[in-house]
Structure formats: C-alpha cells, structure tokens
Amino acid sequence: MTLSKLETPLSLPESLYEGTLDCVHCGLCLTHCPTYRVTGRETSSPRGRIYMMRGVAEGDLLLDQTVADELHLCLGCRACETACPSGVQYGALLETGRTAAARAGLRPGWRHRIEGFALRHIIPVPRRLRALTTFLGWIQRLRFDHWLAAAWPRGLRAAWNLLPPLPPRADRRPLPRFTPAEGVRRGCVALHEGCLMPEIFGAVNRATVRVLARNGYDVVVPEGQRCCGALLAHAGDLDAARSLARENVAAFTADASIDAVLSNSAGCGAALRETHHWLPDEGEALAKQVRDVCEWLDEVGIREPLGRLSLRVAYDDPCHLVHGQRVAAAPRRLLETVPGLELIRHSDAEACCGAAGTYGLLQPEMSSQVLEAKMQCLAKVEPEVVATGNPGCLLQLRAGAQERHLAFRVLHPIELIDAAHQAHASGPA
Ligand code: SF4
Ligand code: SF4
Numbered sequence: 001m002t003l004s005k006l007e008t009p010l011s012l013p014e015s016l017y018e019g020t021l022d023c024v025h026c027g028l029c030l031t032h033c034p035t036y037r038v039t040g041r042e043t044s045s046p047r048g049r050i051y052m053m054r055g056v057a058e059g060d061l062l063l064d065q066t067v068a069d070e071l072h073l074c075l076g077c078r079a080c081e082t083a084c085p086s087g088v089q090y091g092a093l094l095e096t097g098r099t100a101a102a103r104a105g106l107r108p109g110w111r112h113r114i115e116g117f118a119l120r121h122i123i124p125v126p127r128r129l130r131a132l133t134t135f136l137g138w139i140q141r142l143r144f145d146h147w148l149a150a151a152w153p154r155g156l157r158a159a160w161n162l163l164p165p166l167p168p169r170a171d172r173r174p175l176p177r178f179t180p181a182e183g184v185r186r187g188c189v190a191l192h193e194g195c196l197m198p199e200i201f202g203a204v205n206r207a208t209v210r211v212l213a214r215n216g217y218d219v220v221v222p223e224g225q226r227c228c229g230a231l232l233a234h235a236g237d238l239d240a241a242r243s244l245a246r247e248n249v250a251a252f253t254a255d256a257s258i259d260a261v262l263s264n265s266a267g268c269g270a271a272l273r274e275t276h277h278w279l280p281d282e283g284e285a286l287a288k289q290v291r292d293v294c295e296w297l298d299e300v301g302i303r304e305p306l307g308r309l310s311l312r313v314a315y316d317d318p319c320h321l322v323h324g325q326r327v328a329a330a331p332r333r334l335l336e337t338v339p340g341l342e343l344i345r346h347s348d349a350e351a352c353c354g355a356a357g358t359y360g361l362l363q364p365e366m367s368s369q370v371l372e373a374k375m376q377c378l379a380k381v382e383p384e385v386v387a388t389g390n391p392g393c394l395l396q397l398r399a400g401a402q403e404r405h406l407a408f409r410v411l412h413p414i415e416l417i418d419a420a421h422q423a424h425a426s427g428p429a
Contacts, residue, residue: 019088022088025051027047028083030046049070049097063106074094075366076094077356078320079323079352098234101236107235111361112362114361115362119232119235119358124195124244126195130172133199133200134169159358159361163395179219183303185217186215188217188218188220189217189260189261190221190222191208191220192228194227194228195228207414207418215297217259223251224251225247225252228268229245229271230320231267231358234356245275248272252286253289260289261290262290262291262293262296263290263292264412266292266320267324267390267391270321292327292331293389294331295325295331302337306337307425308339309341309416309419309420310340313384313386313387313416314385315387316388319352334417341420344381345381346380347377351370351373352374353371353400354369354370354371360396372400384409385408385409385410389413
C-alpha cells in the first residue's frame with residue numbers, strides 16, 4: 001500500500017473521523033469478518049479498513065485504488081459492529097469512505113457503471129423497475145435466459161442466477177393503500193413496501209399485510225414513499241440516498257395516528273432506522289418510529305390461535321437485522337409461537353450469506369465463497385425451511401440451495417406466520 005501524503009483528502013465529518021479513533025485495534029472483530037476469514041489479510045479486515053480510513057483522513061495515506069478496492073470488498077454486513085467492544089460505528093464509516101472513493105473516481109469498470117445506472121435510474125423508479133421486471137419475466141418464460149446467461153461475464157451471470165422465476169404482472173400489483181384491522185382494533189401501522197419487494201416478493205408483502213390486519217392493525221401504505229436508499233449509500237452515493245430519505249420522511253411522518261413504521265426487509269429497515277445519520281435535523285422522527293415487522297409482532301404479542309405447521313425450520317439472521325438493527329431474538333420467539341414448528345439451530349446463523357445488495361454482481365468470487373460456508377452450515381442440520389427476513393438473503397439462499405440440490409425452501413418468517421394463521425382458519429387437518 002502506498003504510504004504517501006494525502007493527495008485526495010477523505011472528507012469525513014468530524015464525528016465520523018472521531019469514530020475511527022474509537023478503534024483500539026484489539027482485533028476482536030477479525031474472526032467475525034467474512035472477508036478476513038476468506039483472505040486472512042489485515043487490509044481485508046474491519047481493523048485494517050478503519051486504520052486505512054483514519055490514515056487517509058489524517059493525510060498519512062493516499063486514497064488510491066488499493067484503499068478503494070478494500071472498501072468495496074467489504075460486504076457491509078456490520079458483524080464487526082456487533083463484535084466490537086469499543087462501539088465503533090463501522091457501517092457509517094464505510095458509507096462515508098465509499099462516498100469519498102466514488103468522488104475521487106475510484107469506482108472504475110463496467111460492473112460499477114451498471115450498478116450505478118441501475119441504482120440511480122431504475123431501482124428507485126417504480127415504473128422503470130416494473131417494466132424491467134416484466135421484460136426479464138418474458139425472457140424467462142420464453143426460456144431465452146439460459147443461452148443469454150451463458151454468454152454473460154461472471155458477475156452478470158451470478159446476478160442473473162439469483163433471480164427466481166419472476167411472478168406475472170398480476171401478482172406484482174400494488175398493495176392497497178389501506179387495509180382495515182380484523183376483529184378488535186389495536187392500532188394503525190404504516191408499511192414501507194420497498195422497491196424490489198413488490199416486484200419479486202409481492203407475496204411476502206401481501207402476507208405481511210394479512211398478518212398485521214389479523215393481529216388487529218389497520219395497515220396504511222403511504223403514497224409518496226420511496227426506495228430506502230440503502231443500496232445507493234452502500235455504493236457511495238450518499239447524496240442520492242439522502243434525497244430519497246427526505247421523501248420518506250415526508251411520506252411517513254405526515255400521519256400522527258400511526259403507531260409505527262414497519263419494514264419486512266432488513267436492509268430497508270436498517271436504513272430507515274438510521275435516517276438521522278443521513279438527515280441529522282429532519283430524520284429523527286422517522287428513525288424513532290421504524291420497526292422490523294417480526295420485532296413489532298413480538299413486541300405487541302401475536303394474536304393467537306395459530307394453526308399447526310409441522311416443519312423443521314432454521315432461522316438465519318439477515319445481517320442488517322441482527323447487526324444493523326440488533327434484532328435477533330424476536331423473529332425466533334415469533335416462530336416458536338407456531339404449534340408444531342421445530343426451530344433448529346445451525347452454527348454461524350449470524351454470519352453473512354454473501355448477498356449484500358449488489359455484492360454478487362461486483363464481487364462474485366468472494367460472494368460465492370461466503371455463501372459456500374453458509375450452505376455447509378445449513379446442510380448439516382437438514383432443515384425443511386430456512387427462514388430469513390431480507391430480499392437479498394432470500395434470493396441468495398434460494399440460489400445456493402438450488403445450485404447444491406439442497407431440499408429446503410427459503411421463506412420469510414412472516415410467510416410462516418401467515419401460513420399458521422391460514423392453517424387455523426382452515427381448521428384441523
Ligand atoms: S462489515 Fe462485514 S465484511 Fe465489512 S469489515 Fe465488517 S465484518 Fe468485515
Ligand atoms: S473490535 Fe472494534 S476496537 Fe477492536 S479492532 Fe475491531 S473495530 Fe477496532
């Protein structure tokens with residue numbers, strides 16, 4: 001690494017620069033870091049990356065391609081934050097470091113160009129994303145996908161292989177803006193529906209609304225809500241992420257009768273919960289209201305009775321739920337309320353699966369090595385279902401299971417709760 005005086009200063013806000021000083025170099029985070037585990041390199045560890053960011057901020061280290069590459073090899077899983085006894089806010093440091101690298105023009109190559117275009121111009125614009133999903137769905141149905149994917153470079157092929165069969169347009173219809181509570185009303189919640197969720201996991205969104213309504217909550221899906229901006233921030237485009245966050249603040253804080261803003265996507269929930277990091281003045285009100293849907297149901301208490309589901313289920317923690325939002329026990333407790341459901345443990349449930357947003361496109365080799373470790377842990381316990389609450393993880397684990405011919409299904413925990421409600425409604429088997 002070039003240890004020369006800084007030519008491209010890394011503009012870290014004072015508080016974040018001070019955040020790099022919180023690292024006491026103890027190394028307790030190292031064995032929790034997937035990229036360090038694979039490479040064994042200090043520069044690919046949290047401690048190494050923090051040291052580099054600090055060096056750049058102090059002017060002792062050049063912000064060059066080597067530094068940028070190590071920041072981009074990071075999965076952003078934030079396992080290091082959970083492990084860190086000094087409370088280093090690594091996620092915020094990483095976003096700022098990547099933004100500085102992007103501004104310095106250190107994101108070259110076709111993969112970053114495709115990612116940047118998709119993140120700015122397609123994913124946050126629902127009508128464009130819908131048109132793209134429809135087009136890709138036709139490619140799948142006409143079975144052009146196999147020969148097309150064979151001709152693509154590895155990163156694109158890996159991203160393509162993650163795609164499940166895309167639902168027809170009718171199954172991607174928008175959620176109703178208002179769904180009334182069933183039975184005795186307990187309150188009103190707002191749902192952040194996400195950008196990819198309605199297109200790929202519309203069934204999960206509809207199950208979420210059904211479960212909340214059955215549990216006594218009016219569900220509003222505010223108009224004007226936008227993509228959470230997490231992927232943009234992780235890619236180093238904090239300005240674009242901030243402008244989406246502003247629209248979400250306006251959409252979700254207008255109605256004072258809302259008890260909570262819920263997300264069923266760990267990545268979105270973590271970003272919404274940290275809106276005040278991006279918008280210190282105006283983001284606090286939204287940040288305080290955000291809950292993960294499983295966390296919320298655990299908090300208010302699930303309305304029983306639930307029907308029986310005789311299934312062996314392994315719960316796998318999405319990084320941005322367990323490390324980003326510190327929610328680990330709630331989804332497990334929720335699943336344990338289902339009669340007949342056997343919750344089984346697997347080693348390293350809190351380790352990243354290698355999905356990490358667009359990581360599979362940008363770092364296909366590392367992504368598949370991290371996934372392999374996860375698949376080995378899951379295969380050992382032979383679950384019938386793996387439950388996880390994040391779209392990227394759902395896609396990655398499904399693709400991993402399919403590639404290895406593992407028999408388990410991968411579902412969102414809310415789909416299991418919804419199935420248990422339906423099992424009760426349809427009576428004893
Ligand atoms: S966020 Fe994950 S991959 Fe990145 S340094 Fe921390 S533990 Fe390692
Ligand atoms: S655990 Fe925290 S203080 Fe220790 S090296 Fe890692 S980031 Fe630094």
